[in-house]
Amino acid sequence: MEANTKRAIKGGEFLIRETQASEIFIPEDWNEEQRMIAQTCREFLEQEVFPRLDEIDSMKDPGLMPAILDKAGALGLLGTSVPQEYGGFGMDFNTTMLVSEVFGGGHSVAVALSAHTGIGTLPILYYGNEDQKKRYIPKLATGEWKAAYCLTEPDSGSDANSGKSRATLSADGKHYIINGQKMWITNGGFADVFIVFAKIDDDKNLSAFIVEKSFGGITMNEEERKMGIKGSSTRQIFFNDCKVPVENLLSERGNGFKIAVNILNVGRIKLGAAALGGSKRSISIAIDYAKQRKQFGTEIANFGAIKHKIAEMVTRVYASEAACYRAGQNIDDAYAALIANGVAPGEARLKSLEEFAIECAIMKVHGSEVLDFVVDEGVQIFGGMGFSAEGPMDRAYRDARINRIFEGTNEINRMLTIDMLLKRAMKGHLDLMTPAMEVQKELMAIPSFGEEAEGLFVAEKRVLANAKKAGLMIAGAAVQKFMMKIADEQELLMNLADILIEIYIAESCLLRVEKVLTQKGQDAEGPLTEIAMIYLHGAMEKIAACGREAIMAFAEGDELRLMLLGLKRFTRIDPYNLKNARRKVADYAIAKGQYPF
Amino acid sequence: MKILVCISHVPDTTSRIAFTDNNTKFDTKGVQFIIGPYDDYALARAIELKESTGATVTVLNVGLAETEPTIRKALAIGADDAIRVNAEPVDSFFVAAQIAAQAKAESYDLILMGRESIDYNSGVVHALVGTMLNIPAVSPVMKLDLDGNTVKMVREIEGGTEQVEAAMPLIAGCQEPIAEWKIPNMRGIMSARTKPLKVVPPVAVESGVKLQRFELPPPKGAVKLIPPDKVEELVHLLKTEAKVL
Numbered sequence: 001m002e003a004n005t006k007r008a009i010k011g012g013e014f015l016i017r018e019t020q021a022s023e024i025f026i027p028e029d030w031n032e033e034q035r036m037i038a039q040t041c042r043e044f045l046e047q048e049v050f051p052r053l054d055e056i057d058s059m060k061d062p063g064l065m066p067a068i069l070d071k072a073g074a075l076g077l078l079g080t081s082v083p084q085e086y087g088g089f090g091m092d093f094n095t096t097m098l099v100s101e102v103f104g105g106g107h108s109v110a111v112a113l114s115a116h117t118g119i120g121t122l123p124i125l126y127y128g129n130e131d132q133k134k135r136y137i138p139k140l141a142t143g144e145w146k147a148a149y150c151l152t153e154p155d156s157g158s159d160a161n162s163g164k165s166r167a168t169l170s171a172d173g174k175h176y177i178i179n180g181q182k183m184w185i186t187n188g189g190f191a192d193v194f195i196v197f198a199k200i201d202d203d204k205n206l207s208a209f210i211v212e213k214s215f216g217g218i219t220m221n222e223e224e225r226k227m228g229i230k231g232s233s234t235r236q237i238f239f240n241d242c243k244v245p246v247e248n249l250l251s252e253r254g255n256g257f258k259i260a261v262n263i264l265n266v267g268r269i270k271l272g273a274a275a276l277g278g279s280k281r282s283i284s285i286a287i288d289y290a291k292q293r294k295q296f297g298t299e300i301a302n303f304g305a306i307k308h309k310i311a312e313m314v315t316r317v318y319a320s321e322a323a324c325y326r327a328g329q330n331i332d333d334a335y336a337a338l339i340a341n342g343v344a345p346g347e348a349r350l351k352s353l354e355e356f357a358i359e360c361a362i363m364k365v366h367g368s369e370v371l372d373f374v375v376d377e378g379v380q381i382f383g384g385m386g387f388s389a390e391g392p393m394d395r396a397y398r399d400a401r402i403n404r405i406f407e408g409t410n411e412i413n414r415m416l417t418i419d420m421l422l423k424r425a426m427k428g429h430l431d432l433m434t435p436a437m438e439v440q441k442e443l444m445a446i447p448s449f450g451e452e453a454e455g456l457f458v459a460e461k462r463v464l465a466n467a468k469k470a471g472l473m474i475a476g477a478a479v480q481k482f483m484m485k486i487a488d489e490q491e492l493l494m495n496l497a498d499i500l501i502e503i504y505i506a507e508s509c510l511l512r513v514e515k516v517l518t519q520k521g522q523d524a525e526g527p528l529t530e531i532a533m534i535y536l537h538g539a540m541e542k543i544a545a546c547g548r549e550a551i552m553a554f555a556e557g558d559e560l561r562l563m564l565l566g567l568k569r570f571t572r573i574d575p576y577n578l579k580n581a582r583r584k585v586a587d588y589a590i591a592k593g594q595y596p597f
Numbered sequence: 598m599k600i601l602v603c604i605s606h607v608p609d610t611t612s613r614i615a616f617t618d619n620n621t622k623f624d625t626k627g628v629q630f631i632i633g634p635y636d637d638y639a640l641a642r643a644i645e646l647k648e649s650t651g652a653t654v655t656v657l658n659v660g661l662a663e664t665e666p667t668i669r670k671a672l673a674i675g676a677d678d679a680i681r682v683n684a685e686p687v688d689s690f691f692v693a694a695q696i697a698a699q700a701k702a703e704s705y706d707l708i709l710m711g712r713e714s715i716d717y718n719s720g721v722v723h724a725l726v727g728t729m730l731n732i733p734a735v736s737p738v739m740k741l742d743l744d745g746n747t748v749k750m751v752r753e754i755e756g757g758t759e760q761v762e763a764a765m766p767l768i769a770g771c772q773e774p775i776a777e778w779k780i781p782n783m784r785g786i787m788s789a790r791t792k793p794l795k796v797v798p799p800v801a802v803e804s805g806v807k808l809q810r811f812e813l814p815p816p817k818g819a820v821k822l823i824p825p826d827k828v829e830e831l832v833h834l835l836k837t838e839a840k841v842l
Contacts, residue, residue, distance in 0.1 A: 032666050036673060036786050043780045076783025089783045525627060592627075593611070 073143020104277025120147025188235030635711025736770025
């Protein structure tokens with residue numbers, strides 16, 4: 001019975017539903033096998049990647065990256081998402097996220113691995129017919145063939161469907177002839193298989209093709225010179241009368257844009273997971289340095305200003321991690337429910353991801369921004385050595401930056417979260433209207449203090465419930481005001497997205513802490529309540545600030561005053577000594593000498 | 598050929614070491630446990646021999662139920678089956694007696710283990726088992742190759758190496774570079790849970806050794822840095838303050 005209610009959760013529903021701690025998956029729930037897989041990934045990085053980071057980034061040996069991927073393939077690590085019948089290991093989605101997380105600490109290798117196993121392999125796995133899957137997936141799962149994904153063009157980035165690449169049917173009807181130019185192609189330099197998006201004739205929508213390098217008609221520019229992930233092969237690729245057999249059209253004609261969008265859902269949440277791995281590694285390196293570096297006669301880890309940084313780094317990663325695997329489990333549960341209803345596995349994977357596309361976009365934005373915060377503060381903790389190209393923070397700082405750009409810029413993803421939420425409301429898939437109307441009523445009424453619930457974090461849960469009301473109040477008023485033209489109010493959408501993101505992450509963080517405390521009681525390790533409080537306070541500050549900006553951008557007169565008062569009421573939170581809380585969190589992490597959870 | 602690899606369940610090399618119960622017990626709270634690194638070399642060599650000769654590899658650990666994840670990691674790395682002697686490994690003599698009891702029943706051709714565990718580092722278990730079974734025990738072995746029934750080994754000795762040969766059955770205490778540590782692959786991890794892990798009761802042993810207490814090394818004192826051009830000051834301080842000259 002409980003499993004059934006769990007599976008009924010809809011994407012985006014967190015905004016209008018009170019989730020119980022017992023419902024969410026938390027990283028503390030990993031089983032022995034999952035932990036062993038993560039450990040294998042860690043050992044792989046330690047053995048094959050970390051000792052060669054400079055060599056990898058120098059790109060002097062173009063064979064090095066494919067050789068590293070081969071080694072990952074030999075360990076089976078390229079096939080975790082692939083079902084056993086196609087030579088993989090058929091792990092559930094959350095386990096594959098855990099693999100992404102650990103590899104996320106692998107700098108350029110992380111990017112090569114995720115491009116191959118994600119956007120390179122999954123389009124065939126999810127959309128390919130049986131023949132295509134049999135021909136390509138087993139070779140991709142072992143790494144015998146490497147894959148790349150060719151969507152972006154010089155004039156077509158975020159606006160992916162505007163690409164100019166064309167495919168025309170050959171006179172004998174046996175081939176599509178592809179012409180066009182693609183850029184920023186990860187793994188381009190060594191890939192054997194390319195997923196290429198192009199429009200057939202003058203179609204409105206893209207189609208997708210499986211293109212083997214051996215088909216010919218493919219040339220490429222030199223490696224791009226980049227700010228970070230320098231060891232990741234990134235090429236501009238030209239298709240000049242590239243002859244692709246008609247049986248290599250993926251899915252149906254005109255389905256390419258849908259494929260691109262849906263595959264990006266996976267890419268986004270996995271990027272969020274990978275960012276966790278990068279963040280954890282940088283935190284550990286920064287703590288290690290803070291414990292060694294002495295100034296004014298003591299280790300800098302003893303200073304409050306440094307503790308503040310360490311505590312914020314740890315807290316934000318903890319919270320992001322909580323949300324990431326909560327969403328991952330929701331996707332797994334939705335998949336299981338679809339399979340139980342007789343949906344085919346590939347389609348079930350896609351539908352389950354599509355259902356939680358809002359959460360996927362949230363995790364992409366939050367994960368990448370936490371990572372950038374962590375590496376930035378990491379550089380700061382290292383001081384002058386942080387700015388040195390000889391130190392470890394230099395690479396971490398440069399490599400992190402791309403994450404806010406690729407897999408859909410964070411701006412695009414922010415707009416998507418609100419766009420998808422509103423579309424679901426309009427389609428009647430998600431009832432935002434009823435709770436939004438209730439908030440309107442509550443706004444006009446005298447505040448009620450209601451009955452006190454029992455259990456852990458009662459006050460904090462009320463704070464979160466109010467934050468949701470704030471979000472609904474502003475979103476509801478904005479939609480009424482702008483109707484369909486809200487898409488033009490990008491600044492407002494950014495504000496609303498930030499409110500939505502902070503609600504999801506703060507709630508996940510609080511629920512994770514609650515679940516650990518409930519499960520372990522006195523044996524729970526670490527200043528967990530402090531972490532939940534630090535994150536919640538920060539989130540409420542942000543929600544209040546974004547809410548204010550948003551309201552001021554469109555409301556006037558009485559409405560403006562009423563909404564600002566409402567916002568104040570809905571973002572109220574009792575005082576808490578955050579300085580002491582941060583010191584506790586930092587002291588715990590410093591004693592452990594690394595990211596401590 | 599039958600190979601037995603004895604593995605210890607030890608704290609990760611980066612663990613913070615603390616004691617409880619009046620400094621008589623290691624504090625395991627928050628400590629990550631791993632296969633003893635030297636045992637891991639022994640296991641890696643055993644797996645190589647399995648691949649080249651078709652030998653079977655059994656791993657053995659003396660420990661309580663909490664060591665099973667460590668044992669399953671050894672199965673994931675490639676061992677065929679495992680034995681856990683269900684007892685706290687109180688000291689080297691006790692552990693050796695348990696290994697000897699199991700080995701007697703199964704007559705292994707080769708018994709490999711690390712040169713020492715990295716928790717209590719006694720480094721005598723291989724020799725004790727050799728004595729108990731009345732077979733040769735060689736340690737520390739850096740290289741081990743088979744030539745029919747003969748085992749050719751290279752030992753590390755003070756300032757050099759020593760080449761030794763012995764006929765099987767024998768025991769070797771291993772160290773690097775006998776083989777490279779193996780990372781468990783996905784197939785291994787997934788098959789680990791279905792491989793046999795037999796739990797057996799310990800044999801009764803009275804070692805007569807009783808642990809008194811542990812002591813942590815004193816915390817590092819402050820360091821004084823003397824500039825390289827002030828040798829006289831250094832000599833003076835070594836004489837008057839450090840009193841080592």
